[in-house]
Amino acid sequence: MSAMNLPQREYGRSGLSVSVVGLGAGQIGDPALDEARVRRLLEVAAEAGVTLIDTAPSYGLSEVRLGRLMGDFRGQFAVSTKLGYGVPGIEDWTGPCIAAGIEQALCRLQVERLDIAHLHSCPLHVLQRDDILRALEDGRRAGKVRAIAYSGENEALAFARASGRFDGLMASLNLFDQRLIESTLSQLNGMGFIAKRPLANAPWRFDSLPQGDYCETYWRRWRTMNLPDPGMPWGELASRFAAWQTGVASAVFGTANAEHFKQIVDWVARGPLPAELLECWRTAFRQHGDGWTGQI
Ligand SMILES: NC(=O)c1ccc[n+]([C@@H]2O[C@H](COP(=O)([O-])OP(=O)(O)OC[C@H]3O[C@@H](n4cnc5c(N)ncnc54)[C@H](OP(=O)(O)O)[C@@H]3O)[C@@H](O)[C@H]2O)c1
Numbered sequence: 001m002s003a004m005n006l007p008q009r010e011y012g013r014s015g016l017s018v019s020v021v022g023l024g025a026g027q028i029g030d031p032a033l034d035e036a037r038v039r040r041l042l043e044v045a046a047e048a049g050v051t052l053i054d055t056a057p058s059y060g061l062s063e064v065r066l067g068r069l070m071g072d073f074r075g076q077f078a079v080s081t082k083l084g085y086g087v088p089g090i091e092d093w094t095g096p097c098i099a100a101g102i103e104q105a106l107c108r109l110q111v112e113r114l115d116i117a118h119l120h121s122c123p124l125h126v127l128q129r130d131d132i133l134r135a136l137e138d139g140r141r142a143g144k145v146r147a148i149a150y151s152g153e154n155e156a157l158a159f160a161r162a163s164g165r166f167d168g169l170m171a172s173l174n175l176f177d178q179r180l181i182e183s184t185l186s187q188l189n190g191m192g193f194i195a196k197r198p199l200a201n202a203p204w205r206f207d208s209l210p211q212g213d214y215c216e217t218y219w220r221r222w223r224t225m226n227l228p229d230p231g232m233p234w235g236e237l238a239s240r241f242a243a244w245q246t247g248v249a250s251a252v253f254g255t256a257n258a259e260h261f262k263q264i265v266d267w268v269a270r271g272p273l274p275a276e277l278l279e280c281w282r283t284a285f286r287q288h289g290d291g292w293t294g295q296i
Contacts, residue, residue, distance in 0.1 A: 005049065005269075006019050006020060006021060006048055006049040006050065006265060006268070006269060007019070007020045008020075008049075008051060009248075009249045009250065010192070010249065011116070011147060011167075011168060011192030011194075011249045011250070012147070012167055012168050012188065012190050012191045012192030012193075012249070013167070013190040013191075013192075014116075014146060014147040014167045014168065014192055015146075016078055016115055016116070016146060016147060016192070017051070018051055018052040018078060018192075018194075018249050018250040019049055019050045019051040019052055019250060020243050020244075020248075020249075020250055020251065020268060021048070021050055021239075021243060021250070021251060021253060021264060021265050021268050022050065022051075022052035022053065022054055022080075022194065022250040022251065022252040022253070023041070023042075023045050023050055023052070023053045023054070023077075023252065023253065023261065024054050024196065024252040024253055024254030024255070025053050025054060025055040025059060025062045025066060025254075026055075026056070026059045026062065026254045027254055027255055027256035027257075028041065028059075028061075028062050028065060028066075028256045029055075029059035029060025029061045029062030029063075029065070030060055030061075030256065031060060031061055033256055035065060035068075035069075037256060037258070038065055038069060038256065039069055039072075040258045041255075041256060041257075041258045041261060042069055042070070042073060042077075043258075044258040044261055044262050045077075045261060046073050046076050046077075048262065048265040050077070050265070051076060051077060051078055052077065052078050052079075052080065052194075052250045052252065053066060053070075053077045053078070053079050053080070053252075054079075054080040054081075054170075054194065054196070054252040055079065055080070055081050055082075055109075056081055056082035056120055057081070057082060057083075057085065057086040057101070057104070057105070057108075057120075058082070058085070058086060058120070063081060063105060063108040063109055064108050066079065066109055067107075067108050067109045067110035067111075068110075070109070070110070070111075071110065078115035078116070079109055079111065079114065079115050079116075080114075080115060080116035080117075080118065080149075080170075080194065080252075081105045081109065081114055081116075081117060081118070082117070082118045082119070082120030082121075082151060083097075083098050083101040083102065083105070083117050083118065083119060083120060083136070084097065084098065084101065084119050084120045084122055084126075084132070085097065085101075085120065086101070086104075087100045087101050087104055093122055093126050093129075093132065094131065094132070095131035095132060095134065095135040096135070098119075098132055098135035098136055098139070099135045099138065099139065102114065102117065102139045102144050102145060103144075105117070106144065112144075113143060113144055113145065113146055114139075114144065114145045114146065115146050115147065116145075116146065116147045116148075116149050116167075116168060116192075116194075117136065117139065117145045117147070117148055117149065118149040118150060118151040118168075118170055119132065119136065119149075119150050119151065119152075119160075120151055121151055121152040121153070121156075121296050122152065122156070123156055124155050124156040124159055127150065127152075127156050127159055127160060128159065133163075133165055136148045137165070140167075147167035147168050147192065148165075148166055148167050148168075149166050149167060149168035149169060149170060149191075149192070149194075150166050150168075150169055150170070151169070151170035151171070151194075151196065152170075152171065152296065153171055153172060153293065153294030153295065153296050154293050154294045157169060157171050157180070157184065157294065158183070158184075161184060161187065161188075161189075161191070164189075166191060167191060167192060168191050168192035168193065168194065168249075169184065169188070169191055169192075169193050169194070170193070170194040170195075170196050170252075171184065171193075171195070171196065171294060172195075172196055172197040172294055172295050172296070173185075173195035173196070173197075173198065173242050173245060173248065173251070174195075174197055174198050174199065174200035174218070174238055174241065174242050175200055175222070175225075175237065175238050175241055175281055175285075176200045176203075176217075176218045176221035176222055176225070176285075176292075177197070177200065177218070177221075177292070177294060177295055178281075178282065178285040178289065179285075179289065179292065179293075179294060180294065181245060181247075181282075184247075185245060185246060185247030185248070186246075186247065188247055192249045193247055193248055193249055194248075194249060194250050194251070194252055195242045195243070195245070195248045195250070195251040195252070196251075196252055197254075197295070198238065198239060198241075198242035198243065198251040198252070198253055199235060199238045199239060199242075199253060199254075200215060200218040200222070200238060201213070201214050201215035201218060202215065202234070202235065202238075203215040203218045203219035203222050204222070204234040206219055217295055218295070221288070221289075221292060224288050225281075225284040225285065225288055226284075227280060227281065227284055230277060231277075233267075235263070235264070235267065236267040236270070237273065237277070237281075239251070239253065239264050239267045239268050240267060240268060240270060240271070240272060240273045241273055241278070241281065243268045244268075244271065244272035244273065251268075
């Protein structure tokens, strides 16, 4: 299989189809980044057949830059963003903040409809508030949002799944965060699922514990699982593991580096991991992962 025919999968019952590799647009929000590099990244993604980009208001300039650049790609990319905070003058995590957040995202992204709008990792007690859910549903009813979703972990994710009110979910899924393969992916009931942090933020970059780095917990888990060198690059192992799990519509990989992104597309296009290698990592997680909670 070549990168050019990167599989497209249904995002639940939403009618939206997304590529198995999506672009996580966190890093492209860095104000220090030259916008020509973002354009190059989008060109590489478009050429590879990528059709999903995931952003958020908290990712710096990400939404605004995507709004400026995406028009040149003739609607190739479906956009997922996040809601719940960051609208000037409006209290975070309220119904009005969701409604105004939709308008703000439409304006920044320069689109008429958000393809997927996630509540951005609010805790369970916020998720249980009906005003927020109703504002999100109103946005869908008004045609401003196609699919409504929750991005988060653990008890809040379980609540969102069981509520029956979401079209999709997003959560961490990687070699060191496997719990939801059994708890969630097998019970999606028609919801779409996006895997975030699919490389576990590449802890193999560090020879010793990267204290304070986003991947610190994953680095510890990696060392605890203590499996031998997989015989392929760690990034290949991780990307194929996440993207080819049954139930995953798309895995969103975060980078602003076009070469890195191309590499991921090529790795994932090699297909699912060999069964023996996959089982080895699943078994190690079962052995060591008791109490390893989902990482936001
Ligand atoms: N709460 C939420 O909703 C939430 C939370 C976290 C993430 N997300 C979503 O998930 C996306 C991905 O998450 P993430 O960026 O945190 O984690 P990730 O995709 O697991 O890892 C990103 C890291 O992998 C490295 N990398 C990527 N491709 C590589 C390659 N070919 N070779 C070597 N290193 C490579 C990147 O380095 P370089 O930058 O050097 O390429 C970066 O350090 C985010 O962009 C976002 O869309 C959502």
